[in-house]
Amino acid sequence: MNRSLKIFVYPHRRNESFAHALLPVDFEPSGNYASEGYFFKTLVRSHFITDDPSEADFFFLPFSITALRNDPKRYVSEIRRRYPFWDSSGGADHFYVACHSTGRSAMSKTPEVTVNAIQVVCSASYFLPGYVAHKDVSMPQIWPRKGAPPEVRSTQRSKLAFFAGAMNSRVRQQLLVSWVNDSEIFVNRGRLPTPYSEALLSSKFCLHAKGFEVNTARIGDAVFYGCVPVVLADQYELPFSDILDWRRFAVVVATVDIPLLKEILHGISPEEYEALHGNLLKVRKHFQWHLPARDYDVFHMVMYELWRRRGAVSLPLPATAADA
Structure with a gap:
């Protein structure tokens, strides 16, 4: 996995409202939903990133929940208009990360994302609609704590x-x-x-x-x-x-x-x-989260979950004139 997994992150300009999650910030994530922020910050520092979409195993949707919650369909429509990668797989090799339940709720309004894309979420419940076991990934909700874990027998x-x-x-x-x-x-x-x-x-x-x-x-x-x-x-x-x-x-x-x-x-x-x-x-x-990531931490576990899902869904190629 460390040698082969490649992620293409959809680029966004600073003035775009859809995705500002990957813009540089000086503070570390905190609070109940820190896992989402840690993933964003760790991914852009990792060796999994590629600038060549042709070698990517997955395409990351780095949207902002605040900007997206009221109009998720427009985000996906814009991605499809500007890039060919969603339509080539139906979104099956795309993923997003959201620790707050708002992310899952927002994407539930866009069935093609819920059904096809991989949802890396903290609120992973079989009871609620939208989470698909074995396709989606359950990520732990971690409250950041400084220092090494205490040792108490x-x-x-x-x-x-x-x-x-x-x-x-x-x-x-x-x-x-x-x-x-x-x-x-x-x-x-x-x-x-x-x-x-x-x-x-x-x-x-x-x-x-x-x-x-x-x-x-x-x-x-x-x-x-x-x-x-x-x-x-x-x-x-x-x-x-x-x-x-x-x-x-x-x-x-x-x-x-x-x-x-x-x-x-x-x-x-x-x-x-x-x-x-x-x-x-x-x-x-x-x-545990680390900046930068360390082997076997939360970030690498999520990466391994994605790596296990590569190629799990393959869509038939469109017919050509030669096939007719």
Whole structure:
């Protein structure tokens, strides 16, 4: 992949409203949707970029969600008018990246993008229309954190499980009702009075419960702090799930089984937990962004997902006079 994968980025002038995402900026991405910004910044610094579209495996659509949300069809129409590459594949070798759900919602108004192009998105849900498993790519939502991940042994983690966040979904409300007053599973409404990192570092398991979307930064937080993720989000395609075996470093629990959560977690033997925790530390490098990119980090995992999809869709060539 490192030697062969090539990406052509559609060029845009500074005064064009469609795509300013790749213009140079001095600040690093931050916040819940930093993964989108990190991808843009990392891609343009990478060796995967080519100026020759004839050698490109994929064509990147570097649009701005803010400018695009109200008129995505015009963006695609402009690309098709100015370049021949979309029509030559029907868009099957094109991709865009969006961590905010607005990106997916905007593109849902353009069926040819949703059906044909590869959508690299954080909000990867089987339940919502528009996401196509095995064609599209689930990218982790990562809250950027400075420095190396902390090393806290599993034996130093005194709490069984932890969650904190707004009660903005049925799943979180069910979690609160079931475990709000428990002495082993700590469920907190809203912000903590103490540092969030301390709760992550002192817990064996960290709960990921869907909010407005199936994705949150909590899985990335849990991985960074070495807390085994417990995923309570039905129909969520976990990031890189066709590459990583999540069963070896996380626990996936159906939301209907939230009342049985303590029984399920206590059913994991100490030896099984040590294996989960050890494997979690091994995969942490796949859930970190770096500028510039480092081997096996989030950026390279996304590139590998794309590389696996090259040539997956091939359209018949148009008939010529000689074929008649």
